[in-house]
Amino acid sequence: MMLPAVDWAQPWLAPYRTHGEAAAQAAHRTSVASALQALKAAPVPDFVHQDHLPAGQSYEAHIFQTRTVPTRDNLHDFFNGLVWLAFPEAKRRLNELQAAEIARTGIGATRGPLRDALTLFDENGAVLDAPAALWEALMARDWATLFVTRRALWSDARLLVFGHALLEKLVSPRKAATAHVLLPLPDADRSAALDDAALARTLAPGRLAQKPFVPLPVLGVPGWCADNARPEYYDDPKVFRPRP
Structure with a gap:
């Protein structure tokens, strides 16, 4: 092969x-x-x-x-x-939840909200460990603050691309490549954000069914694309979209 x-x-x-x-x-x-x-x-x-x-x-x-x-x-x-x-624990948790939903509802024309969310994270998800100021800017889709004004804070941040479909897309990187970042639990320990077992514990069905994700164009992350060293890189509303 x-x-x-x-x-x-x-x-x-x-x-x-x-x-x-x-x-x-x-x-x-x-x-x-x-x-x-x-x-x-x-x-x-x-x-x-x-x-x-x-x-x-x-x-x-x-x-x-x-x-x-x-x-x-x-x-x-x-x-x-x-x-x-x-990340075997997180992957196993996703699989357990998918299998439980399939056993409960069968396979139909649509997956339902929980299986949709599980599939979205499995294929396109990411996990972010970052200072509160970066999270606030990300939640607000305030791209200028997230990537320009507060750029120095990214030295204290880590982004894990979890979704395997997104990893496949990034073999040929395109500016529009966007992850669905899992929102942290209230008062979550930052140091455990990228830990396999801790991540698995956050994957609760009631929470996931609400699709607790925020979009993040991953090539906007400092150091992930040479072109984003220029502030005007982010002046692209087709990629860095305002909050609805």
Whole structure:
């Protein structure tokens, strides 16, 4: 399997680089599933080829029931596997909630609010550890304050791209790439924001059904794009949209 070239020096790939480089090299000789399987440790489920998923079976229900992750030979599933390796507790929690909803309501034309939110975070989510002033500006969609006036505060901030579809998009970065950032719980400990077990504990169904996310164009983050060193980079209302 020949994966597209990935620039592992990009800052959003830092949590995944060690496993990613090793798995990408191995995938050239074998399948993506086998490359990921060689790197897994408990409590990560086994990675198996996509043909292990029976026809008509729900993907999320199958993972929950078999503790295996059907994996295709493509970049999307490659990044999904890397997130499983880096954040197994959070991924397992998302899967448990998806499987419980499928068992409760079945598979229909629409997912419903909880499964929509679970899928959104799994595919496109991010977690931000940042000073209160940055959170206030982000919530207000005050991009000038967030990225220009308060730019120095980003030295005390960390953004984790969790969603594997977003990681796939960022292989060919585009200015409009936007994460759905999970809002912190009131009085949450900042130091635990990017911790796997702590993140898993915040993924409560009642909270997620309310879609507690705020959009963040990730290439606006200082250091994530050379062009954003110029303040006028943010004068683009198609990307840095005002709050509705």
